[in-house]
Amino acid sequence: MSLDLLVSHYNYWVVIFLMMVGFYILISRGNLIKKIVGLNVFQTSVFMLYISMGKVSGGTPPILLPGEEGVLYSNPLPHVLILTAIVVGIATTSVGLALAVRIKEAYGTIEEDEINAIDARTEAAE
Amino acid sequence: MREEVIVRVGAKVLAPFIITFALYVHFHGDYSPGGGFQAGVILAAAFALLALVYGLDAVQKVLPPRFVRACAALGVIIYAGIGVVTMVLGHNYLGYDALAEGHAGQHYGILGVELGVLVTVFGVMVTVFYLFAGRGRRTQ
């Protein structure tokens, strides 16, 4: 029973592990670019969750073979969702990187604690 | 990388194939994996490769930033325009059956819409690449 559980849920657990790695990078690292990398890891783990849900054991990719009966196809719906999500993901990542570049230009650093220190000093001076 | 002969020649040889492959991926997307999103990204990657090897200026001469920016907007217009066309022809918005008799309408519609996606994704990716690369050059 427990081995069954391990085999049938191994995917989900690795996905959760990756998601938590991304989350950990996101909240514990101060460097903005590293944070964006963490966000990407998080995002990819969600993609993997969806794709593992769409997989049917023994299925083939959902490209129809006309004239052949009884072929088992994997579920195409998650593929569509994730396909668009990947492209939107890179677009949003590029916005994040652009923000990081602007912050670097305005503050001279992309480390979160240094930015906070600069902000605190500016507020104290005002 | 100005002086690396192998890289320069390799990039020059590879680039046309990458571009052809992108078009194949787009127009064959009905029958095999592929479609506008992938084709747009591959097309952008071809120009990014050229820009990395030959420098930004050489590529921007072929593909001016204004043109690429226009592409990004044009793709969305193509996509939405197809929807309007089908509506004018008396079907639902994006109801491709209006475009031709039978299933051919669906084919034309899907190809057209994917073309819109391709143009937008290509335009966006190259624009973003130009902006990052160009900014690096100006700050130095």
Add this chain to the structure above:
Amino acid sequence: MLLTLLAAAGLALLRGRNLFAVVMLAGIYSLLSAGLFTVMDAVDVAFTEAAVGAGISTVLFLGALALCGHHENKPGHTPLLPLFVVLVTGGLLVWGTMDMPGFGDPANPVHHHVADHYIEESYHEIEIPNVVTSVLASYRGYDTMGETTVVFAAAVGVMILLAGRLGRKPRPDGKGDGT
């Protein structure tokens, strides 16, 4: 197997402090996940991930690194609180998976809502073998139009941020420019 490799790549990402190496590792991570998608029958997705994750996004990250410098400071505070938060969240999520149906079972509810219709009818309705394409562009054409618009909007955002005149120089005395 691939999943284990991915987990290893994820950990390496966490450890690395040289951002250049981290970005390269992220590219490898993307390529590995593309392989994983192929194994799980999502060829279209694998294709996109390989082109986007391993290609364009690595180039963009490198471009940003060239502007921002590629060294990361040591994290200043103790990792205990984030670790605790992560462990609790992860534990809750694992607990949640206990109720999920097993991997790859054809009887899973996710396969029987609209997916049946797409697989059985789309060839009669659209005559395109690649179901992913027909769902993407025809059944869910509105969604895809939205996605295209989002991608375009992201480009506009990057243009607003980066295309203007080069901003004021960072002040050495540590004051922000207040705008």
